[in-house]
Amino acid sequence: MAQNTQKGKIMTHTVQPSQHATSRRSFLRKGLAAGGAGAIGAALLANGVPAFAEAESGGLTPGDAAILRFLSAAEILETDFWQQYNELGGIQDSEVPGGSGSAAYTAALKVLDGDMDQYIHDNTEDEFTHFTFINAYLVSKGADPVNLDTFRTLPSSKATGAQQIGRLTNLMQLTVDTSYWTKYRSRTKNPDFGDTFPPAVPGLLKGQFPAIPRDDNDLSPADHIQAIANTAGFHFAFIEQGGTSLYPSLAQRVTHPEVLRILLSIGPTETMHFQTWQDKAGNAPALTDPTNGLVFPDLNAAPFGGEDFQTNLIMPEPTVFLSRKFPPVSIIRPTQTQGAAMGALKALTDDGLFIGQSKEFFAVLHDLAEAADAARHGG
Ligand SMILES: [Fe+2]
Ligand SMILES: [Fe+2]
Numbered sequence: 001m002a003q004n005t006q007k008g009k010i011m012t013h014t015v016q017p018s019q020h021a022t023s024r025r026s027f028l029r030k031g032l033a034a035g036g037a038g039a040i041g042a043a044l045l046a047n048g049v050p051a052f053a054e055a056e057s058g059g060l061t062p063g064d065a066a067i068l069r070f071l072s073a074a075e076i077l078e079t080d081f082w083q084q085y086n087e088l089g090g091i092q093d094s095e096v097p098g099g100s101g102s103a104a105y106t107a108a109l110k111v112l113d114g115d116m117d118q119y120i121h122d123n124t125e126d127e128f129t130h131f132t133f134i135n136a137y138l139v140s141k142g143a144d145p146v147n148l149d150t151f152r153t154l155p156s157s158k159a160t161g162a163q164q165i166g167r168l169t170n171l172m173q174l175t176v177d178t179s180y181w182t183k184y185r186s187r188t189k190n191p192d193f194g195d196t197f198p199p200a201v202p203g204l205l206k207g208q209f210p211a212i213p214r215d216d217n218d219l220s221p222a223d224h225i226q227a228i229a230n231t232a233g234f235h236f237a238f239i240e241q242g243g244t245s246l247y248p249s250l251a252q253r254v255t256h257p258e259v260l261r262i263l264l265s266i267g268p269t270e271t272m273h274f275q276t277w278q279d280k281a282g283n284a285p286a287l288t289d290p291t292n293g294l295v296f297p298d299l300n301a302a303p304f305g306g307e308d309f310q311t312n313l314i315m316p317e318p319t320v321f322l323s324r325k326f327p328p329v330s331i332i333r334p335t336q337t338q339g340a341a342m343g344a345l346k347a348l349t350d351d352g353l354f355i356g357q358s359k360e361f362f363a364v365l366h367d368l369a370e371a372a373d374a375a376r377h378g379g
Contacts, residue, residue, distance in 0.1 A: 059141035063375030064259045067250050068134050070341045070372035071263075072146040073365060074246065074348075075131035078239065080152075080168040081353065082124035085232060088161045088212050090120035096128070102161040104219040105212065108229035112280045119280070123236070123273050130266055137262065146368070151361045158215035169353040171235075173208035176201070176351065178234050180241040181278070181299075182308045183333060184316045191334040193320060200281075200309060201234055203295045208352055211235045227289035230296050234284065235351075237277035242347055243270030244332055249340035253375040271332065275314065282311030341372035 060068070086092075087099020089109045109116040135145035152166035181200035189195035199205055210218060211232040219225050247267025254260050286298040299309040307313065318328035345365055348354065354361065 060138075060143050060259065061255045061375075061379065063377075063379050064254050064256050065138065065141070065143040066368075066371035067254055067341075067375050068138055068259065068262070069144070069146050070368045071246075071250065071266075072131050072134040072138065073148065073368050074243075074344065075127055075134060076146060076148050077168055077348065077353070078243070079124070079127040079131055081171055081239075082120070082127050084157065084162065084167060084169070084171050084212060085120050085236075086124040087163055088157065088159060089117060089229075089232070090124060091117045093121070096121050096124045098163045100161045102159050102213060102219070104225050105159070105161075105229060108225045109232065111226060111229065111285060112233045112283045116280065119276060120236075123240075126269060126273070130269075133266075134262070148361075148364075151357065151364075153358070154356050157212050159213040159218065160216055162212075168357075170355045170357075171212045171232075171353070172210045172214050173355045174204075174211050174231065174235060174352045175206075175208055176204040176211075176231060176235050176238050177347070178204055178238065180238060181281075184241075184278070185308045185310075185313055187307070187317045187319055187328060190320050192336040198308075200299055200304075201296055203293075204231065204234060207292070207294070208355075209292070209294055221290055223287045224289050224291050226285060226287055227294050227296065230281075230284040230287070231294075233277070233281040237274055237281050238351065240270050240274035240277055242344055243267070244274045245334050246270075246340060246344045248332055248335045249337045250372060250375075252335075252337040253372075253377055255375075255378050279314050282314070339373050341369035342366075345369045 083096070083098060086096050088102040088105050090096065090099075090101075090106075092099055092101050106117055109120070113119070131146075135147075138145045148168055152168055154167040154170050156162045156164050156167055157172065158164075178200040179197040182197040183189075183191060186195070186197060189197065191197075209231050210228050213219055213225065213228055218228060244267070247263050247270060251260055251263040251267065254263060282299065284296055286296050288295050297304055299305070299311050307317070316330045316332070318330045319333065320326075321329050321331050321333075349362075
């Protein structure tokens with residue numbers, strides 16, 4: 001009964017301008033109540049502070065809460081697919097439990113680097129800590145944490161080694177944009193100026209490809225499972241370059257110095273991930289997948305090669321920033337803040353990660369992104 005009263009209070013304090021938005025948020029909250037994060041739910045209720053009670057608690061501004069909530073959602077989604085990678089291609093241990101590994105997939109990933117299983121494991125653990133920390137911080141300030149458990153409806157890989165549980169994301173129909181490769185190698189262009197960049201692996205933009213084996217039939221022939229591992233290798237870097245831009249883009253909108261500190265402390269770990277992954281992706285062997293014709297070109301040979309493709313040019317090239325009147329500078333790109341959350345959501349959607357998800361899922365993610373983008377520094 002006490003819980004019901006508390007929930008009522010939470011609802012009162014989170015009345016939204018439109019009926020539509022309210023129902024979406026109550027849907028999220030139902031997910032929280034029904035979901036697996038019992039500890040978080042209990043903490044919220046035990047805390048006794050109504051959600052978004054900023055004025056009373058000296059806590060978060062609505063804008064800061066919105067930014068943290070979008071980032072929490074993004075990190076939950078990241079954790080979901082990194083977990084799938086780890087179950088099949090990472091180190092299996094108590095830090096990141098759940099799977100039992102796929103020997104053939106793990107071996108194909110190790111063609112990119114002998115330590116791929118360790119890196120996959122560690123990236124997975126990092127993402128788990130990102131959303132867990134952000135949610136705990138939100139709760140500590142009396143704000144709602146994010147729980148997407150109700151949307152864990154997508155199927156797992158049937159390959160030996162994967163848990164058979166519902167997933168938030170789909171790694172089996174990806175369309176990977178590898179233009180990050182040339183974006184960070186350009187000396188004259190910047191996406192913040194509207195510039196676009198050619199992909200390193202054009203074939204990955206022309207279809208839907210698995211980045212994990214869908215079942216054990218995908219473990220052969222050798223060039224097929226290698227193509228799946230190569231796809232994963234380029235996808236790892238795609239994801240983490242997105243986080244590399246998202247944090248500095250949203251940091252420009254936060255108000256409280258401690259929230260800024262959170263964004264400035266998590267964001268660069270995404271960059272550490274990206275830098276590792278783009279180095280490893282450069283080791284993906286050139287091949288053609290015999291089952292679907294997907295081509296991984298030799299990035300060091302014509303018509304590729306040169307400054308825009310050479311695989312060991314992994315430090316960001318200096319480029320134009322803020323204004324062309326300034327000298328070129330080595331920077332993260334893009335960092336433009338307008339619509340950054342919605343842009344990140346679109347990039348993940350275009351990637352194919354949400355194929356099979358419900359309308360409600362997209363509506364909730366859309367609302368979270370919209371609220372984050374509406375935040376204003378000092379607002
Ligand atoms: Fe993360
Ligand atoms: Fe990440």
